[in-house]
Amino acid sequence: MLWYLPRKYRPPILFKILLVCELPVTIALLALFGIASPDLYRTRLWQDGADNGFNSSPDQMVYELANYRPYDVPHQWSQFLTNFNLVISVLSMFFMLVKAPLFVLNVFYPPLSIVIHTGLTALYLISAVFQASPDMTDPAHPQPGVPWYLSKNCNVARRPSNVGYCQQAKSGFACTVIMLVIFAVHLGLAIFSCFPTEETREKQRQRLARRMTLEDLKDLKSPTYPMAPTTPGGTALPPMTPRTTAFNRLGGTTDLPLRNHFTVPKSPSPHPPQNFSIPSPPHSPSPPLGNGILNGIANSSAGESSSSASASQLQSQTQGGQTQTQIPMYFPPPPKKATK
Numbered sequence: 001m002l003w004y005l006p007r008k009y010r011p012p013i014l015f016k017i018l019l020v021c022e023l024p025v026t027i028a029l030l031a032l033f034g035i036a037s038p039d040l041y042r043t044r045l046w047q048d049g050a051d052n053g054f055n056s057s058p059d060q061m062v063y064e065l066a067n068y069r070p071y072d073v074p075h076q077w078s079q080f081l082t083n084f085n086l087v088i089s090v091l092s093m094f095f096m097l098v099k100a101p102l103f104v105l106n107v108f109y110p111p112l113s114i115v116i117h118t119g120l121t122a123l124y125l126i127s128a129v130f131q132a133s134p135d136m137t138d139p140a141h142p143q144p145g146v147p148w149y150l151s152k153n154c155n156v157a158r159r160p161s162n163v164g165y166c167q168q169a170k171s172g173f174a175c176t177v178i179m180l181v182i183f184a185v186h187l188g189l190a191i192f193s194c195f196p197t198e199e200t201r202e203k204q205r206q207r208l209a210r211r212m213t214l215e216d217l218k219d220l221k222s223p224t225y226p227m228a229p230t231t232p233g234g235t236a237l238p239p240m241t242p243r244t245t246a247f248n249r250l251g252g253t254t255d256l257p258l259r260n261h262f263t264v265p266k267s268p269s270p271h272p273p274q275n276f277s278i279p280s281p282p283h284s285p286s287p288p289l290g291n292g293i294l295n296g297i298a299n300s301s302a303g304e305s306s307s308s309a310s311a312s313q314l315q316s317q318t319q320g321g322q323t324q325t326q327i328p329m330y331f332p333p334p335p336k337k338a339t340k
Contacts, residue, residue, distance in 0.1 A: 004204060006110045009193045018189070019100055022182050025175055026093050032172040033085040041165030045149055046077045051158045054148035056138035074137060075130040076147050084130070085172070088123045092179065095120065113190035117183050124180040131173050 009015045036042065043058055050057035056074070064071035075081055095116055102108035132150065135143035145151060150173055154166035196204070 004196050004200070006194045006196070007106065009110060009113075009189055010197075014189055015103060015186075018182055018186055019096070019103070022092075022096055022179070025178050025182065026089070026096055029085075029089040029172070029175045029179060030093055032168060032175065033082075033089045036168065036172065037082050037086045039079065039082065041162070041168065042077060042079075042082060044159075044162055045147075045165060045169060048158050048162045049143075049148045050141065052148070052156065053141050054152075055135040055143040056141055060138055072137070074135040075133040076135065078130075081127070081130045085127055085176070088120075088127060091123070092120060110190040110193040113186060114194070117186040117190060121180065121183040121187055124176055124183060128173070128176050128180055131176065 046055065046058050049055040050059075058077070061071050061073060099108050099113070099116065132146040134145060135147070147169075148156070149166040149169045154163045154170070157163050157166055
């Protein structure tokens with residue numbers, strides 16, 4: 001079966017409800033732990049409990065250290081717990097601001113939710129355990145259960161100014177437990193959403209079948225045919241292409257005036273030869289020319305100017321009653337520069 005990546009929560013409305021509940025609790029935790037840092041009421045509540053005989057005294061730490069004896073501060077009275085609560089409240093606010101838009105964009109998948117909420121659940125569990133830890137450092141005044149400000153009414157405080165601080169400490173612990181429950185539900189919802197339903201399994205089977213069909217079609221090889229020649233067979237001359245014609249014109253191969261000048265006609269002309277000679281003027285001593293024969297016409301390339309074509313003159317001389325035709329020398333015009 002294909003690997004399954006869950007992308008939706010079941011039901012998605014539960015995730016939205018948890019986000020709505022998480023926002024005010026996170027703000028309250030951030031405010032309460034921020035006010036308590038670094039030491040607004042921790043030492044005061046510790047001393048108030050010692051005055052009432054509920055727990056150890058903060059002065060005991062001074063006595064133990066003065067006598068070079070090790071001393072472990074109880075977790076609920078330590079500076080570490082105050083800083084730890086402040087850090088996890090800021091961290092939870094950050095994750096809430098990140099996962100809300102990711103959920104709207106449908107990219108906050110259940111596996112990612114499992115990773116994030118597992119860590120947050122563990123952090124808040126540690127905070128709740130430390131806040132409710134016992135204080136057994138003073139054998140004369142042991143505290144086996146939760147601190148006095150959580151187990152008793154705040155009105156039992158020796159100093160009236162500590163009543164408000166007692167209420168803040170209670171509120172911080174209550175918000176910690178509520179946030180722990182919210183993150184635990186988040187974690188359970190994400191784990192539940194990772195298990196595929198029967199409908200999801202059916203879609204996976206169909207997707208696997210389509211993939212197998214595509215792989216089978218790719219394995220089929222199309223028949224191969226011999227390649228046909230690019231030019232038809234049986235031609236002795238190379239084919240004339242537009243490129244050949246263009247290079248012939250650029251090379252000036254069409255300026256061949258002597259090609260047709262000395263060409264012998266294949267069949268005699270049925271018409272009698274015409275006289276193209278110019279008659280002699282009356283005062284000319286030379287006799288008029290006889291019947292002339294057109295000896296040659298210089299043909300130039302098609303489309304060229306008419307000045308390049310010149311007609312040769314025919315001379316006829318009569319010797320002994322016999323007409324003798326001579327072909328004059330032909331001087332071709334200079335070659336023209338090919339137009340590019």
